[in-house]
Amino acid sequence: MAFYRAPLTDMRFVLNEVLEAPMMWAAMPATAEFGAELADAILEEGARVTEAELFPLNQTGDAEGCHLKDGEVSTPAGFKAACKTLAEGGWLGLGGNPDYDGQGLPKMLTVAFEEMLYATNASFALYPALNNGATLLLDQYAPDPIKQIYLPPMHRGEWLGTMCLTEPHCGTDLGLIKTRAEPLADDRYAITGSKIWITGGEHDMVDNIVHLVLAKLPDAPAGSRGISVFLVPKFKVNADGTLGERNALSCGGLEHKMGIKGSATCVMNFDGAEGILIGEPHQGLATMFTMMNYERLSIGIQGLGLGEVAYQSAMDFARERLQSRAPSVPAAPDKPADPILVHPDVRRMALNTRAWNEGGRAFAAFVGSQLDCVKFHPDAAAREQAADLVALLTPIAKAFLTDRGFAATVEAQQLYGGNGYCVEWGAEQYVRDARIAMIYEGTNGIQAMDLVGRKLFRNRGAYVERFAAVMRADLASEASDTLAPFQRACEQELARLEAVTAALLERADGHPEELGAAAHDYLQLFGHVTYAWMWWKMARAAEHGLRQDGPAGAAFYQAKLSVGRHFIARMLPHTLALEQQIHAGAEPLMALDEAAFYPD
Amino acid sequence: MAFYRAPLTDMRFVLNEVLEAPMMWAAMPATAEFGAELADAILEEGARVTEAELFPLNQTGDAEGCHLKDGEVSTPAGFKAACKTLAEGGWLGLGGNPDYDGQGLPKMLTVAFEEMLYATNASFALYPALNNGATLLLDQYAPDPIKQIYLPPMHRGEWLGTMCLTEPHCGTDLGLIKTRAEPLADDRYAITGSKIWITGGEHDMVDNIVHLVLAKLPDAPAGSRGISVFLVPKFKVNADGTLGERNALSCGGLEHKMGIKGSATCVMNFDGAEGILIGEPHQGLATMFTMMNYERLSIGIQGLGLGEVAYQSAMDFARERLQSRAPSVPAAPDKPADPILVHPDVRRMALNTRAWNEGGRAFAAFVGSQLDCVKFHPDAAAREQAADLVALLTPIAKAFLTDRGFAATVEAQQLYGGNGYCVEWGAEQYVRDARIAMIYEGTNGIQAMDLVGRKLFRNRGAYVERFAAVMRADLASEASDTLAPFQRACEQELARLEAVTAALLERADGHPEELGAAAHDYLQLFGHVTYAWMWWKMARAAEHGLRQDGPAGAAFYQAKLSVGRHFIARMLPHTLALEQQIHAGAEPLMALDEAAFYPD
CATH class of the missing domain: 1.20.140.10 (Butyryl-CoA Dehydrogenase, subunit A, domain 3)
Structure with missing residues (x-):
């Protein structure tokens, strides 16, 4: 009895008549290909896929929720298949860098598509939303070999990213985090600590999960100026991009929440999990x-x-x-x-x-x-x-x-x-x-x-x-x-x-x-x-x-x-x-x- | 991790210092007995009983909810015992007419106690809230023999009352109701129709449930001027106040709701159930x-x-x-x-x-x-x-x-x-x-x-x-x-x-x-x-x-x-x-x- 049709007329009006996006795109070489017609085709297809694949799973996903058993998190029925369908359509890497299999769409278009995602299934929408932010960070801060390995499967929606910031005693005040990173050989680090409220920290929809984790190096200054970002995958990744052994991290619990019950909100325990430093040491908050x-x-x-x-x-x-x-x-x-x-x-x-x-x-x-x-x-x-x-x-x-x-x-x-x-x-x-x-x-x-x-x-x-x-x-x-x-x-x-x-x-x-x-x-x-x-x-x-x-x-x-x-x-x-x-x-x-x- | 202590200092301040209730009570013969000291003792004991009996059942009641099986509704664990404890303490008939076993407290005091009820357990509070309104109506409109039978057990909390107004096609616009009342012998009526959203329509806490039902008599004018009120008990009541056979009414379903999950929100089906007219015919909305x-x-x-x-x-x-x-x-x-x-x-x-x-x-x-x-x-x-x-x-x-x-x-x-x-x-x-x-x-x-x-x-x-x-x-x-x-x-x-x-x-x-x-x-x-x-x-x-x-x-x-x-x-x-x-x-x-x- 819920009802949704993507407000395409209003979206077109805003893009074409209010903000004159096609004119703006035409003036910028990188976006010159996006005329009103192409934009419109993308929005129409985006409406179709979200209405058909995600909207029917919204109420059922709320009723079923996510479940943790033996360290594995199951998402609600249909989520995994919907994720695969959207991934195959390129919808999960819509704004990503085309050099690494992203679709390179202007933000004005991805904003409209994101609205459809959240409207049809807010719980589902969070998984790609975190992934998109993670790829953006990696695109900006990771060295090229890391980008070559991680970005394409993330843009293709075969792997999904997360953001691991909060700890039980600190959410707003990240200077208080206790998770630590010990240097190993080969520019690797052992990450140890517990993170809470990690959206999509563990689930069954994709082959690998790429955590971006805030932690402190041994020589870190106190407070928020002593935080660094580490890439910590669920499965270690070989140099050729294939998956290696399971990393030393696990889901320690799921939150029982007021809503977004189809979104797995995880306690994530890192027990010396291998990670890679992303960006400069101690500059993690800026990164x-x-x-x-x-x-x-x-x-x-x-x-x-x-x-x-x-x-x-x-x-x-x-x-x-x-x-x-x-x-x-x-x-x-x-x-x-x-x-x-x-x-x-x-x-x-x-x-x-x-x-x-x-x-x-x-x-x-x-x-x-x-x-x-x-x-x-x-x-x-x-x-x-x-x-x-x-x-x-x-x-x-x-x-x-x-x-x-x-x-x-x-x-x-x-x-x-x-x-x-x-x-x-x-x-x-x-x-x-x-x-x-x-x-x-x-x-x-x-x-x-x-x-x-x-x-x-x-x-x-x-x-x-x-x-x-x-x-x-x-x-x-x-x-x-x-x-x-x-x-x-x-x-x-x-x-x-x-x-x-x-x-x-x-x-x-x-x-x-x-x-x-x-x-x-x-x-x-x-x-x-x-x-x-x-x-x-x-x-x-x-x-x-x-x-x-x-x-x-x-x-x-x-x-x-x-x-x-x-x-x-x-x-x-x-x-x-x-x-x-x-x-x-x-x-x-x-x-x-x-x-x-x-x-x- | 929830926390509540009845705000007694503020309640006393409002009663005694802001509104000068004791002076007001002293000036009115019917309330002359209620000085600040007695009022205070009542509020303190009210705080104790709600904090001890109801507050611990609030989160558990939300998690468990109410359940319907074979026509019987079970309330969450502990509700029935808490109801008995409060009833025995006189808390469920606090404002009721003392001629019929009510406690006759001034409204200024019952308002404060009601706040404690809702604060400690809003789901539970609704059962007595409906009962209190029902007894007020009966006290004002029912003939004396009916009051003698029904009011004492309702004031004592042995029976509880409900309010049956809404039907699937009408909530606000009660002129549209379809439930009808056919005259039987002895001033009785056969009530037939379906009511929804009936708080406490069926449950396991008390021996009898007294429904006040809006229905239309055969000669009723159209619209809201053709509505009458009927008293329809779950179990018919003999002239001596003992319970007779089950009346022809039943719970047809429970609503799944956003909250107040310990409150049984019932679909109530009346299939020629025997009822008594309360107040004047066709004046039911006013009643x-x-x-x-x-x-x-x-x-x-x-x-x-x-x-x-x-x-x-x-x-x-x-x-x-x-x-x-x-x-x-x-x-x-x-x-x-x-x-x-x-x-x-x-x-x-x-x-x-x-x-x-x-x-x-x-x-x-x-x-x-x-x-x-x-x-x-x-x-x-x-x-x-x-x-x-x-x-x-x-x-x-x-x-x-x-x-x-x-x-x-x-x-x-x-x-x-x-x-x-x-x-x-x-x-x-x-x-x-x-x-x-x-x-x-x-x-x-x-x-x-x-x-x-x-x-x-x-x-x-x-x-x-x-x-x-x-x-x-x-x-x-x-x-x-x-x-x-x-x-x-x-x-x-x-x-x-x-x-x-x-x-x-x-x-x-x-x-x-x-x-x-x-x-x-x-x-x-x-x-x-x-x-x-x-x-x-x-x-x-x-x-x-x-x-x-x-x-x-x-x-x-x-x-x-x-x-x-x-x-x-x-x-x-x-x-x-x-x-x-x-x-x-x-x-x-x-x-x-x-x-x-x-x-x-």
Whole structure:
């Protein structure tokens, strides 16, 4: 009774009409082959494969979960076969370096495909999401012989990668890790320690699992400046790429979780397992950030995908559900009651969900476009500007997309009434599956600290100024009657953001607790401003499409403008509260004695 | 690893110092016996019994769930024995009429005990919650011989009651029910139909189950004006109160739900089951509202109780958890990291949770005080004023307490990082258990419609005027430096509410969709204003306690003022957004064609 069709019309609209991806690709030699037609064929086939292979396994996978027996982890029925099908279609190495059997797709396209993955099966989607981040890290930091051995089978989805960071006593504070690496002969290391919450740490879907493990060398400085990254495969790999003996690592347990039950969340024990140092010694945190930043956007897209499937499923339910009469005139007088969408409050929930989803889709694609620019653009200045925007927007993408994605699943669940709480409709699974996205990959609080600390305070607002300049340049061009409300809202909200930023920078000088106190609300404010901008872009493209009889069709453009107006009128005002809360500063938070928080 | 101790100090503070319950009880003959000392003894014993008997069954009950076999429903291990223990202690008939073996406690006390029930075991709490509403209805509407037979065993917890309203095609819109009642001899009726989502419809804890069932008589008018209430016992009851043969009703299935898994949510099939008409024919909806209003406040308290246990458990976790260093100076330089409460953003989450809980506790007790006034006050004008406030505040209590309770469980879960997502810590269960409270007993959207429709528009704002007069009279008395910010906030927010109310009433004339469009945000605004008022009351009592060396102690009063300041500075500003959203009106919601909502 869950319902999903990949929102291809909206994806095409965002890519081709809002962000003009084909024009951008054409301007960069490395992406010149990707025209609208090829992109479209990829998205259509991506929709087909995820809808056919993954969506049917979503509820069954949740019910069955993963199981550990004699050290082996079994994934839910159908996962292994689906993994093979997707791997053979090249879908698991979509953004990978083509020199090593990757598909080399622009990020703007892989973002759209990732949304389909998460929407159809968030548990499954995590295995390739980790793999993609791992290959990205190896592509950037591993020496060529290692790349030659490891990257092709990982890009082909025959092996999958993991990220082993957390230990029982430290998640956020990785400087505290205890896992150690002892040098062996031949540039090899013996890795010993225990890692927890390792997604896909052990499972039955592929021939080998490639762990990227944070550990400390014997001479490591204390804290986070003493961490290194090691590649530690489940099966040792011979020089010719064939598999050797089992490495000294094992799965010590599976977590029982609220959701994403088809994703194997493992305790991984490394007992002198052989590994290879990747990147510079003690620079592991910086090295790992290549992977972490990848995962942060990916997890943001988890929120988006789940918000989308939650919306579609709820609307599919609403299609048939009749309760009570419309406020003025019955809409279906021949039926015992009207469809629930006659009720303004039901529409409010539906429009909230939809406005977050559509704003989020544009935002994720926009971040993708900047990542493509960083990677492929021939002009250094363009690359630098894009890199600044990516640095600034990554924590927002992770936290805001997942906060809004979770809110969307909760709002969608509410649309069902009591059915939303019952397992068979699927709505409650989306809520459970979305909840983790606000927690892992750096909690959303950590993202907010990253935003106000590294991305704002450290450069005294330089990234924000850059963002404001780009946004303002985008706004200046036009303002028809239709677009004026979007333009005004953007100008007003950007001015608010700038004023809040300036005040915060001043207040935080010598008072670092002011950054932490403002962090969450500042990220929320920034997210709202960014979405307002995305809605401006979409409104502009929709108006253009209406005038030019664009490919998405008049009804689509009208609906887009209508949802956008709802966003401006009934969701964006939240910034008024955020502004005031940020100005309240740290004092109300810090006044209470620590002891007074704890229960007796 | 979950942690709960009934917040007795805060409960005493609210009862004795904020609402001055003992003085109120002394002024009413029926409650004159309840002094502070007796009330305290009851709360202490209530805390002991719920902590000892129910809390240990909460996680195990979630894991085990209820099971249906051969028509019999088994509750989780320990539930039956706990039910017996609580019944024997008189805890299951706490507010019941003492003429029929009830304990006759004031509502202000039963509200506090209900919070403990829901906090320690929300699944278990629902069985007595339904029973209490059922006995209230019977006490008001059943003829005396029926009361003599049914009420004593129900008050003693030997039998338990249920509420059978929903059918598969109708939850909100009860006018659509199909269950029918055919007259038999001796004022009996044969009830035939199928009901769903019946909490405690069948289980193994007690000897008999007393269903209150909505059904239609043969001559019933169409719609909600043709519904009647019938008492339909699982076992027929002889005139002497002994149990006769099994009635023609059975459990046809159990729902698989997101949470409250220890609560048996039953499909109940009535196959010509014998029942007794309760109240007037065709007046069943009005009759049932006695029970529904009881349940609405009770479900609000579910949100509160779960918010409280979620907060306490999270803080118990925080006590031991060390991650990263404080922004300025390390708080625990001798340890590898600082306690997480040094971080402003962690405090933000903790204070949000706590401010909702403490505001909610005062609010629930305040509604309880008005219910006591309605029931016991000797003066008719006082009863009438209290009745108006109860009518106005009941939908707010149900919806706002459950919205905030759910938000509190989500915020508390976030405090754990990844541990919050893992089952063994218990945090995720609170989220799942709290989610239903926004849905059942009339969705929170329905509560909002009740507020703007029946409680606002129908009397042209008369209840709101009354509320404003009472609140303003309460404010006028004093404004020390400490209290001035609370006073100012209340004045400002009350003025905002009045202005929004006036504008809405005007806009809604002839445009009923304006009510629905404003409903959710109006209820949220009203909830914020009400909590601001409660925080004013608490701040006043805390200041008084500080001056007079009050019983809760200086640290408690200081903390109370501190949490209150956080509420005013960092949570109340949400009203700015709500005001603007309400003024946006219905147009942005109603513009989009219904068909445009549905996925392709």
